[in-house]
Each structure stands twice: as structure tokens, then as C-alpha cells.
Amino acid sequence: MINIHREPGLPEEYLQFLEQLGYGCFDGLSIYSGPMPPRETYPNFQSDPLNVMLIGDDMQGHCFGFDKSREFTLVEVDPLGVPDDIAQPDFLAFVAAHLRNQE
Numbered sequence: 001m002i003n004i005h006r007e008p009g010l011p012e013e014y015l016q017f018l019e020q021l022g023y024g025c026f027d028g029l030s031i032y033s034g035p036m037p038p039r040e041t042y043p044n045f046q047s048d049p050l051n052v053m054l055i056g057d058d059m060q061g062h063c064f065g066f067d068k069s070r071e072f073t074l075v076e077v078d079p080l081g082v083p084d085d086i087a088q089p090d091f092l093a094f095v096a097a098h099l100r101n102q103e
Helices: 012-020 092-099
Strands: 024-026 029-034 050-056 063-067 073-077 081-083
Touching: 012 029, 012 092, 029 092, 050 073
Parallel strands: none
Antiparallel strands: 024 029, 029 050, 050 063, 063 073, 073 081
């Protein structure tokens, strides 16, 4: 687990979410208690593992996190360990879109 207080650049909305709502399962979306390196989940991670921090998963094999090398862009990581951009502009929009799709 990466210490969120020692990782500069984490998006403020993500930190506020953890502070106000905490972590755990939110309608099929698992939010971790803090970022973690991708190698813990994906031994064959397809990108520089030092740049991506995983912050949760969809409980179906896909994780999501922030790419530090691209100004903390939100990325999804498929079951093979390949990261790709998420179509949402930020963390809260991503969570909201997921929750809307669960209705």
C-alpha cells in the first residue's frame, strides 16, 4: 500500500472521497483504502509499474487507478494488465457513472 500522505499529486477529489466516505464496496465498485502498486495484482503489468497506482476494482477483473506520468490521469487496467484511459474526466465522475450504470 502506498502512503497517501506521502504521495504528492493525488487528486483532491479522490482524497476527499476517502476522507468523507471511506473505502470498501460501493455497488460493485471496490475502492481500496489507499493506492497500491500494480505488481501486487498484475505480475505481467504492461506499462511502467512505477507510474500507475491502483485505487480500486470493479470486482470483475478490471482495476482502475492513476497514471502519475500523465498528471494522474485515471486509467482502467484490464485482466491482462494493460492500462487504458477512462472516458470520465475525474475520479468522482467515474464513480458517479459507475453507480448510474448499476441502477
